[in-house]
Amino acid sequence: MNRSLRIRGFVVAGILLLSPSWSSGDSPDPAAVERGRVALTSTGYLKPGWSGAAYRRAGSLWGENAPAADTPADAYAAAFNQRYGLHPAPFPNDGLPMGLRRAGEKSGMQIDCMVCHGGSIGGQSYVGLGNTTLDMRALLYDLTRADDRRLPPSLFHLNTARGTVNAGMISAVLLSVRNSDLSVRKIPLPLGANLPELDVPPWWHLARKTTMYYDGRTDARSVRSILQFFLAEKSLEELKELEPTFRDIQAYMKSLKPPKYPFAIDAAKAERGKTVFAKTCVKCHGTYGPDGHYPNRVVELAVIGTDPARAQGLSDRLVAHYNTTWLAEDYPADPEMVGYQAPPLDGIWATAPYLHNGSVPTLAALLKSVDRPARFKRPPSTGLEHYDQVQVGWKFTVVADPPSPPLPPFEAQFIYDTSRFGLSNGGHRFGDDLADEARSDLIEYLKTL
Ligand code: HEC
Ligand code: HEC
Known part of the structure; x- marks a missing residue:
């Protein structure tokens, strides 16, 4: 396994944990919505983090639950999804569940937004429903081990429970290795963030929101904050090239509607x-x-009295640093925590x-x-x-x-x-x-x- 692939696998795993941003108000242009749907569900934007074979080899790591080598593809997919809390893709995805995709001329594999933002209920998968069953830690560790590599020890808990994930800490770590002009730093900036694992919010709320993320400190129109996700491998120039595509993806996200309650209502x-x-x-x-x-x-x-860690854990230094970058040029994060x-x-x-x-x-x-x-x-x-x-x-x-x-x-x-x-x-x-x-x-x- 070559070294750059190994590093990329880790960084991308890290990156993934990041989260993005959005916007509201205007009703999305149908052509942009359709371009966004296609861009989100049919394209990978990251280089491969794992070999394509890691998907099938991961099963051999499940101890007594390891499926036999000749398990048919469908049965293996069901067992894989059950193991890591993933859901069948409601769009063509080359046999992979939502959240994984083939990358790099199909020889490799990568994760995407739907690993966290693709969920299911009642056996039906939905793009934009938070994934409440995901075991992100197990997924990343097993795919990496299946490629005969090891992830370096993490400085924070990715998740201690299924369905929660520490997206914020990934984004904090990625930002800490970029300067204000987004050039890469060798020595991380001491930004002091200490964020907890979180439930994943549904995308169908975005159309109504003027601010987003749990603390409401980011303008919901920001497209660039979604691109933080790509800080692991993209240069400023590459991020600028991705912005129009992600503006379409934002339009798609804003077009999503929740499913109806499936039982009788009095x-x-x-x-x-x-x-x-x-x-x-x-x-x-x-x-x-x-x-x-x-x-x-x-x-x-x-007044709200819920767990304060998420609100308090985003340090002033991290917000100030974010606000000096291109990511925040159009919509800076609110320096004040409420x-x-x-x-x-x-x-x-x-x-x-x-x-x-x-x-x-x-x-x-x-x-x-x-x-x-x-x-x-x-x-x-x-x-x-x-x-x-x-x-x-x-x-x-x-x-x-x-x-x-x-x-x-x-x-x-x-x-x-x-x-x-x-x-x-x-x-x-x-x-x-x-x-x-x-x-x-x-x-x-x-x-x-
Ligand atoms: C590792 C899991 C994970 C991945 C991967 C991920 N997100 Fe998120 N996302 C989250 C979590 C958790 C939050 C809530 C973060 C917060 O407010 O602190 C979130 C928040 C958001 C929000 C704000 C929603 C709101 O209503 O406030 C948007 C928009 C979003 N993500 C889009 C994306 C896009 C687009 C991608 C892919 C480029 C992506 N996310 C990848 C976990 C993830
Ligand atoms: C003073 C403002 C306020 C009032 C009044 C209020 N809520 Fe909330 N509610 C919030 C906030 C803020 C949150 C998010 C808290 C968090 O996640 O830590 C929330 C969260 C929720 C959630 C969870 C949302 C999710 O996606 O997990 C539900 C459900 C909810 N409220 C229902 C209600 C109902 C029903 C009432 C009336 C009995 C109510 N709330 C009254 C402010 C309020």
Whole structure:
């Protein structure tokens, strides 16, 4: 394995963790939407990080679950997706799941945006639904080992649980090895960011947002902030060349719509719930339907009270450095940290677990904070048999004590432990004072969004 490929594999793995940006307001031009769809789903923008054979060889690393060498392609794909929490591609992808793609004349393989931003629910894959089953760490480590290489030890947790991922830290690390003119530095800048792993937000909210990312500090029109993702291997000139393509991809993202709730809804109950929502929730989350208004409110940390690590972990130095680069020239990040943006709730039924860190498995627990589990086991897939239509969200099992002896890593990643850095489940207590009946009406209404 040649050395530059090895370095690239690592850097790209790192890069991937980055996140991007977007915008709002104007309704996207249909031709741009279509160009963006094609650009996002049929093209790889990174050099290969792994050999094409790593996909098939990864299975040999699963111990007693390793599939036989002659397992048919379809059965292998299903096992691979189950193992790493990936989903079948709803577009032609050469037999690979969403998030992986052939790269470099098909001799290699790479990850793309949909490794995190491609999810499924009820057996249906959606581009733009956050991937709530992904085990990013296992995926990157196994593909690398399958190529007979090792990833260097990471300075931070990529993910301790399935479905969360430390996108922010990757972006922080990438920025730290670029100067203000985006030339590459040998010695990283001490930018001081300390970000936690996060749940992945759905792309279908972008059309309503004027600011984006969980802290609402980036203008949602920024295309360049998405390109941070490519800092691992692209020069400033190359980033400039990619910008128009990613403007189209942004238009595509803004055209996406959430799937409809697939079960029956009690219309009279939902109508009563709408009244509860109007009294208790609209001021932050806005109104829905054709005349819906989204207030785009960023709520102070002291008021929202959810885990502060994401909001506080983006250091002033990192933001200041970002703002000296081309990436921020048109839309600089807001130097002031306020707290968390109250997101639109369109398609909220489909995006459990809730809050920016995915710490609350159901809407019922979100709206009654004493019912939130401190440690829980997530279901093995997004099949509807694991979906809870009463609590609305994923069925979960409470795990009372940390397992002893510790579980093997593969099983341990199914357990979400709110005592870990960035993963606490407090705050957002706006549903606590509701009567049980009113809360259940409210949940019925939320199914309609
Ligand atoms: C490793 C996982 C990962 C990858 C890969 C990734 N993202 Fe993200 N993305 C995230 C996470 C996590 C967030 C939330 C970050 C935050 O606010 O701190 C996010 C946020 C975003 C947002 C803002 C959404 C909002 O409503 O605030 C956009 C837009 C976005 N990503 C686009 C992309 C695009 C385009 C790519 C590919 C070039 C990409 N992402 C690759 C994980 C990822
Ligand atoms: C004072 C403003 C405010 C009020 C009032 C409020 N929320 Fe929120 N809500 C927020 C913020 C901010 C977040 C994001 C917090 C985070 O992720 O840490 C949020 C998150 C949520 C989420 C999770 C979104 C996701 O994608 O994970 C849901 C669901 C929600 N709120 C529903 C409600 C409902 C229902 C009510 C009324 C009972 C309500 N909220 C009242 C500010 C508010």
